[in-house]
Each structure stands twice: as C-alpha cells, then as structure tokens.
Amino acid sequence: MKIQLINGVSQGTMGIISRKIGEKKLVERILQNEFAAVGLCQGDVISILEASDIAEKTSDVVVTEISGVCPQHIICLAILGDITSVETSLAAIESRLMSK
Template sequence: MLKSELINGVSQGTLGIISRKIGDKKLAEQILQNNFTAVGLCQGDVVSILIASDIAEKTSSVVVSEVNGICPQHIICLAIFGDVTSVEASLAAIESRLNTK
C-alpha cells in the first residue's frame, strides 16, 4: 500500500531538508532554486514508487526524485515538486492507480 501526502505552500526550510536527502546534487540545487509551491510525498515499496514516479511525470509538469532514508524494510520515499495543481493531479492519478488494487 502506498501512503501519500501533499504539502501545500511548502517552506524553504522543508525544501532544504528534502534537498539534502536527494542523491542527485544537481537536482537538489534545482529544487532549492525553483519556486515550487507544493510537494507531494509518497512512501511505499520500490515497485510502487517507480510506478508512482512514472505516473506523476506523465500526468503533470512536475519534478520527481527519490528521497533517501534508512529503512530496513525496503520502503522508499518519492518527492513530487511543482505547483499545487500539478502536484495534486499527480497524486490523484497515483492514488487512483495504486491504492485501489
């Protein structure tokens, strides 16, 4: 099961925390330099997160990235960056596809 949340009006501090957890430093810099107004966070197993990432990018104009953490159960996190409408549309599409099975 995939868990997802929306942060509307995301703060620079939160973007900073997330950017430090992203392995791709070029993307981390991009996140800090853009004016993203929302972040969608999805947590789940590797397969679900890969599918969620693909759905998000195909649904809206968003930037996606894995958020690194330490989890022995192979649960990972996906961050979806963009404007509120785009992130909401991506999360709705992901939830529609992955949470109803």
C-alpha cells in the first residue's frame, strides 16, 4: 500500500479530488475549503476497506474513495480532515497494515 500526506492542500488539488468522488455533499464541503489536509492511500480493495475503517475509528476524519480506472483492482482512498487528525489516521494505518 502507498500512503501520502498532503498538508495545507491547494484548491487545485482539492478540485481534482472533488471531481473524482461521487458524494455531492462531500464535494460541497471540499469546495468550501473545510479540510486542511488529505491523506491518500492506494492499494487493493481489501486493504483500502481496512484502511478506511481504521481511519474513521482512529480520529475525526472523513473518508471517501477516489474513482479512477485501474484494471489491476487498485483503488485510492482520501482521508480528509484537520492536519492532526489525518496524521493520526495515517499513522494508525501504517502501524496496522504495513506490519502485516
């Protein structure tokens, strides 16, 4: 699994993310600059589902799938929130999934 943290996310990057998700209410929140950080996780479906569960249970974040086209069944997860919450979620994901 690949994991990346972006602090102080630019409006352009958030625009790209908003066009790649299907949840209209979440898109509105993204475009209103509600989130200061985004954590990105890319991996197979099972790992991404587990990462999503870990992130939401660890801190006050919003998770969503970023849609793309990949024949290898690799998907991407966006973890949105304030910087500390996203960092905490990513650390928990790395601790649990990268040690397997």
